[in-house]
Amino acid sequence: MKSLELVNIRKDYGGAVAVAGMSMQIARGELVSLLGPSGCGKTTTLRMVAGFVAPSAGSVLIDGRDVTRLAPYERDTALVFQSYALFPHMTVAQNVGFGLEMRKVGRAEREAQSLEALRRVRLEHLADRYPRQLSGGQQQRVALARGLVLNPAVFLLDEPLSNLDAKLRGEVRSEIRALQQSLELTTLMVTHDQEEALTMSDRLVLMEGGRVRQAGTAQDLYERPADAFVAEFVGRSNVIEGRAEGGGFRTACGTLLPAAAAGAAGGSFYAIRPEKIVLAREDAGEGVGGALREILYLGAQTEYTVMLGQTPVTVIAATPGPDDALAGLRTGDPVRLSWPGASARLLGA
Amino acid sequence: MAKLVLPAGLLVLLLLGGPMLLMLRYSFNVFDPLFLMKQAFTFENYARAVADPYYQKILTTTILVALACTALTTLLAYGPAYWLARMESRWKSKLTILTMFPLLVGGVVRSAGYLALLSTDGLVNAALRGAGIIAEPLQLLYTPGAVIFATVGIVLPYMILTLASVIESIPRQVEEAAANLGARPGRSFFRVLMPLSLPGVLAGATLVFILCMNAYATPLLLGGPQFQMMAPAVYEQFARASNWPFGAALAFLLLIVTVILTSLGSSVIARRYRAG
Numbered sequence: 001m002k003s004l005e006l007v008n009i010r011k012d013y014g015g016a017v018a019v020a021g022m023s024m025q026i027a028r029g030e031l032v033s034l035l036g037p038s039g040c041g042k043t044t045t046l047r048m049v050a051g052f053v054a055p056s057a058g059s060v061l062i063d064g065r066d067v068t069r070l071a072p073y074e075r076d077t078a079l080v081f082q083s084y085a086l087f088p089h090m091t092v093a094q095n096v097g098f099g100l101e102m103r104k105v106g107r108a109e110r111e112a113q114s115l116e117a118l119r120r121v122r123l124e125h126l127a128d129r130y131p132r133q134l135s136g137g138q139q140q141r142v143a144l145a146r147g148l149v150l151n152p153a154v155f156l157l158d159e160p161l162s163n164l165d166a167k168l169r170g171e172v173r174s175e176i177r178a179l180q181q182s183l184e185l186t187t188l189m190v191t192h193d194q195e196e197a198l199t200m201s202d203r204l205v206l207m208e209g210g211r212v213r214q215a216g217t218a219q220d221l222y223e224r225p226a227d228a229f230v231a232e233f234v235g236r237s238n239v240i241e242g243r244a245e246g247g248g249f250r251t252a253c254g255t256l257l258p259a260a261a262a263g264a265a266g267g268s269f270y271a272i273r274p275e276k277i278v279l280a281r282e283d284a285g286e287g288v289g290g291a292l293r294e295i296l297y298l299g300a301q302t303e304y305t306v307m308l309g310q311t312p313v314t315v316i317a318a319t320p321g322p323d324d325a326l327a328g329l330r331t332g333d334p335v336r337l338s339w340p341g342a343s344a345r346l347l348g349a
Numbered sequence: 350m351a352k353l354v355l356p357a358g359l360l361v362l363l364l365l366g367g368p369m370l371l372m373l374r375y376s377f378n379v380f381d382p383l384f385l386m387k388q389a390f391t392f393e394n395y396a397r398a399v400a401d402p403y404y405q406k407i408l409t410t411t412i413l414v415a416l417a418c419t420a421l422t423t424l425l426a427y428g429p430a431y432w433l434a435r436m437e438s439r440w441k442s443k444l445t446i447l448t449m450f451p452l453l454v455g456g457v458v459r460s461a462g463y464l465a466l467l468s469t470d471g472l473v474n475a476a477l478r479g480a481g482i483i484a485e486p487l488q489l490l491y492t493p494g495a496v497i498f499a500t501v502g503i504v505l506p507y508m509i510l511t512l513a514s515v516i517e518s519i520p521r522q523v524e525e526a527a528a529n530l531g532a533r534p535g536r537s538f539f540r541v542l543m544p545l546s547l548p549g550v551l552a553g554a555t556l557v558f559i560l561c562m563n564a565y566a567t568p569l570l571l572g573g574p575q576f577q578m579m580a581p582a583v584y585e586q587f588a589r590a591s592n593w594p595f596g597a598a599l600a601f602l603l604l605i606v607t608v609i610l611t612s613l614g615s616s617v618i619a620r621r622y623r624a625g
Binding site: 079081083085086089098099103146150 | 523525529531532533536537541
């Protein structure tokens with residue numbers, strides 16, 4: 001029995017389809033991310049689980065029980081809103097205790113449990129403050145505590161990191177994951193940020209246009225993308241149009257690229273990750289020749305854009321040291337790119 | 350910048366404060382049948398306004414009617430205000446304008462409308478008789494009920510619009526969070542929506558209470574000769590009795606009572622809900 005199960009749920013708004021028949025399961029203690037561009041239906045799916053949106057068809061099961069027709073307040077879910085949605089007129093402790101209050105837990109017990117939840121997010125010293133007196137990161141942790149104090153069957157996170165600054169983001173990311181794992185919370189997270197999804201989830205579900213494009217572990221989606229959309233959305237990819245030819249792939253502008261097998265012979269797209277490509281000076285002798293168009297220094301890494309005919313290809317490599325052969329490269333220089341054919345994938349659209 | 354604002358500021362101050370100060374001064378004068386009034390500095394007018402049972406009764410009626418109207422208006426306005434505030438369709442702006450529409454017509458005209466609605470051969474009686482519910486027309490007009498009914502109708506738009514703008518500023522997610530945490534609609538209303546919309550309720554109730562305390566046309570047209578409220582009584586002193594000092598004193602008594610009651614009400618309600 002799965003903690004959360006969506007069976008072919010669908011949502012139409014008038015003629016527009018927001019979610020077009022989607023099924024998924026989340027096991028107890030598992031964190032699954034719904035990933036996708038805005039408008040892909042991920043938020044609608046989350047809201048159907050919480051009960052704010054009634055599915056047009058299909059069902060939502062929590063711990064095997066059909067909750068599709070239940071009101072939000074009758075479901076054992078806790079949603080951490082993107083905006084946190086703390087109650088501004090209540091103290092931190094009252095916010096965290098609200099769910100217990102609604103479940104008619106006595107005052108003393110409520111206060112003890114709220115404090116325990118606040119301790120988990122290291123905010124017990126701020127219990128008597130009001131939300132407006134807290135920083136964004138602290139408000140976020142109050143919102144987390146308010147949900148997890150209820151020990152919900154399903155924990156829902158809506159873009160949990162989007163309102164935090166970049167420095168805090170990494171910190172909160174590990175903190176949420178650690179909490180989720182130690183409490184074994186069954187969690188569904190919605191995000192448009194692939195890095196967030198890759199680092200935090202046990203599994204990912206990539207959605208687009210109301211449909212699931214691919215579901216699987218981070219490695220599945222990154223190493224074995226099902227199609228060009230997945231390859232481009234998860235991590236970075238050079239996706240090049242063309243057709244398979246013999247043992248390789250002929251780009252639209254005529255360059256022959258190495259490919260491992262003619263497995264996905266029908267594929268009209270060729271995907272290669274920027275970090276799998278080896279960049280060398282032209283005199284290296286092997287690989288595909290091109291012209292260096294752009295060099296972006298990123299600190300530890302450097303990003304190069306190389307033109308193979310009319311096709312731009314991005315290469316990411318460790319920034320060369322002063323004695324490195326690549327150290328003196330300038331835009332316009334002729335270079336060679338090489339990679340094992342097995343690193344590339346032939347994909348459908 | 351300050352120099353540029355100064356002339357306009359002085360003009361506004363003169364327009365707003367001038368008449369008030371003048372009336373305040375008059376209220377300490379002595380009435381004179383021949384010369385209208387004599388310069389003096391006496392509290393006699395105030396003493397009479399407070400002590401005279403006739404005016405005590407009028408003031409009490411005014412306060413009770415205003416309180417009843419404010420309470421009823423708040424109760425009636427909350428639902429439509431919430432509905433309007435949370436509406437997402439293209440009808441929202443049209444309905445908001447429609448709510449404002451009655452305000453384009455003056456209180457006198459609308460009071461006359463209620464007159465036509467409630468009179469013995471008015472719409473309500475005609476409908477009830479037509480439906481066979483009553484045989485003889487009901488005496489609806491010239492009752493306190495008629496005044497309250499009509500006053501509520503007249504001030505409702507102010508309340509709905511004030512409440513709607515405050516409810517609109519409460520994020521929907523806060524209500525969703527309450528539901529998500531297990532709050533049924535009733536609990537969510539009393540624990541979250543009501544305390545958060547309290548500033549709007551207070552602002553609206555204060556506005557409505559002041560309007561009701563100063564209602565003039567409605568009590569005059571719908572209350573009949575036996576039913577007296579303060580604003581018509583003040584007018585009577587100025588226009589009929591030509592007793593300007595006493596009229597001014599009555600007006601300031603009304604003002605003082607209104608100020609005391611509104612500030613008292615706000616602080617009591619605010620304290621009660623903020624503690625939650």
